[in-house]
Amino acid sequence: MKNTADITVLGAGSYGTALAISLASNGHRTLLWGHDPEHIENLKRDRANEVFLPGITLPDLLVPEADLATALAASNNILVVVPSHVFGMVLGQAKPLLREDSRIVWATKGLEPETGRLLQEVAGDVLGDKYPLAVLSGPTFAKELAAGMPTAISVAGTHATFTQDLVELLHSPKRLRVYANDDFIGLQLGGAVKNVIAISAGMSDGIGFGANARTALITRGLVELSRLGEAMGAQASTFMGMAGLGDLVLTCTDNQSRNRRFGLALGRGQGVEEAQEEIGQVVEGYRNTKEVYALAKRLGVEMPITEQVYRVLYEGGTPREAAVTLLAREIKSETQDSE
Numbered sequence: 387m388k389n390t391a392d393i394t395v396l397g398a399g400s401y402g403t404a405l406a407i408s409l410a411s412n413g414h415r416t417l418l419w420g421h422d423p424e425h426i427e428n429l430k431r432d433r434a435n436e437v438f439l440p441g442i443t444l445p446d447l448l449v450p451e452a453d454l455a456t457a458l459a460a461s462n463n464i465l466v467v468v469p470s471h472v473f474g475m476v477l478g479q480a481k482p483l484l485r486e487d488s489r490i491v492w493a494t495k496g497l498e499p500e501t502g503r504l505l506q507e508v509a510g511d512v513l514g515d516k517y518p519l520a521v522l523s524g525p526t527f528a529k530e531l532a533a534g535m536p537t538a539i540s541v542a543g544t545h546a547t548f549t550q551d552l553v554e555l556l557h558s559p560k561r562l563r564v565y566a567n568d569d570f571i572g573l574q575l576g577g578a579v580k581n582v583i584a585i586s587a588g589m590s591d592g593i594g595f596g597a598n599a600r601t602a603l604i605t606r607g608l609v610e611l612s613r614l615g616e617a618m619g620a621q622a623s624t625f626m627g628m629a630g631l632g633d634l635v636l637t638c639t640d641n642q643s644r645n646r647r648f649g650l651a652l653g654r655g656q657g658v659e660e661a662q663e664e665i666g667q668v669v670e671g672y673r674n675t676k677e678v679y680a681l682a683k684r685l686g687v688e689m690p691i692t693e694q695v696y697r698v699l700y701e702g703g704t705p706r707e708a709a710v711t712l713l714a715r716e717i718k719s720e721t722q723d724s725e
């Protein structure tokens with residue numbers, strides 16, 4: 387049947403397109419849905435996503451699709467790759483169109499705006515508990531993945547068979563190594579918190595600080611992530627893997643990261659709006675700082691770097707003041723868990 391697919395991807399931005407390219411390159415017929423019909427027409431015409439991944443040819447097995455009903459009817463495997471602030475809304479649009487045997491995985495990295503809920507809670511709330519759920523997380527810049535450069539990622543979810551099927555769909559011995567993980571909460575948290583820490587690393591470099599400061603932020607950022615993870619029932623070992631240390635190192639050190647570039651601009655003295663506009667793509671950490679900060683407060687988890695990024699983004703603090711405050715904190719033992 388013409389519209390049958392192995393998997394449907396929702397979200398035709400940089401990462402949705404990159405994952406669709408990777409899946410189609412593995413020999414899987416992949417539908418790529420986007421909400422803007424003109425953008426989808428351009429993908430069909432150019433056989434490339436010139437807006438988000440210029441110069442990368444779409445494989446023949448990647449089929450751009452503007453109609454959501456067609457996209458959702460084509461496959462039971464649905465991969466959602468929209469920004470976190472529209473995640474619940476897109477699931478709500480999809481709900482009446484889903485097949486009985488649908489299985490939902492997302493690569494969105496963030497928490498729900500305002501509530502700070504994990505996306506598994508948002509999905510459960512919108513869809514109920516009848517569909518298997520999973521998440522992809524780890525150090526994966528869209529451009530490199532789309533170009534077929536070696537990449538590794540983790541996947542976890544509610545049903546082991548769905549997780550294993552996703553490993554097999556995504557895994558490519560030539561370019562993508564996929565690890566199954568059983569820590570659904572940990573993978574989601576890692577993907578959200580690294581955005582905030584990447585902003586802090588960018589700010590530090592933007593001010594003109596060096597490798598010492600950047601590395602300290604990554605290391606203590608990992609401690610913050612691990613503390614929050616422990617309070618939320620994640621496994622400590624997850625944060626030493628792809629979705630923890632892996633994604634922190636990637637996004638804190640490479641300028642492909644939009645969160646890092648956002649922080650760099652702030653560190654150099656640009657304003658929040660100007661920096662966001664200049665990047666022109668989703669900067670998840672902007673909203674997510676608020677959610678992670680509120681979550682930490684609610685759970686009584688000490689997250690000083692997150693707190694300082696929050697002060698800069700939402701309370702008019704400057705990156706320099708944030709750095710001074712972090713450095714001037716009370717002397718403590720490295721392994722001390724909280725104040």
Ligand SMILES: NC(=O)C1=CN([C@@H]2O[C@H](COP(=O)(O)OP(=O)(O)OC[C@H]3O[C@@H](n4cnc5c(N)ncnc54)[C@H](OP(=O)(O)O)[C@@H]3O)[C@@H](O)[C@H]2O)C=CC1
Nearest residue numbers: 398399400401402421468469472494495526527528667668
């Ligand atoms: N890029 C990367 O390297 C990686 C990204 N991620 C995560 O993937 C998620 C998506 O990011 P990414 O693809 O990079 O972002 P982009 O900014 O590149 O693209 C976002 C896409 O989402 C679309 N979109 C916006 N609102 C809606 C909506 N209501 N319904 C459907 N589509 C919508 C946008 O369409 P429009 O342009 O019309 O607004 C755009 O196509 C984020 O959570 C990000 O953290 C994870 C790993 C790597």
Ligand SMILES: O=C(CO)COP(=O)(O)O
Nearest residue numbers: 524525526527643644645
């Ligand atoms: O999540 C990412 C890489 O793993 C992409 O990071 P940015 O959203 O900061 O660009």
